[in-house]
């Protein structure tokens with residue numbers, strides 16, 4: 780029983796450290812990119828956006844993995860800050876968020892045919 784309590788406390792501390800690490804990375808990204816919408820310049824309701832889409836699903840990642848992927852995407856030049864309004868418009872313009880993976884899958888039969896010539 781005592782060991783269970785200790786293990787649970789350890790897990791809680793690890794979780795807190797993870798959340799702290801993830802938020803540090805996010806703060807660093809917002810600090811580096813300037814805290815304002817790349818499109819209209821507002822500082823209200825800003826969020827991170829992938830101008831070229833992303834090939835991973837944030838919902839499937841824990842907070843640290845997600846933050847590290849944002850960091851990697853930023854280094855690859857595929858991350859910017861948009862306000863919620865501009866981000867919604869941007870998503871609409873592209874017809875929803877097409878993930879590179881889905882695009883690749885859609886093109887795959889064509890590529891296979893070309894290879895078969």
Ligand SMILES: [Zn+2]
Pocket residue numbers: 816817818819820821861862863864865866
């Ligand atoms: Zn905006």
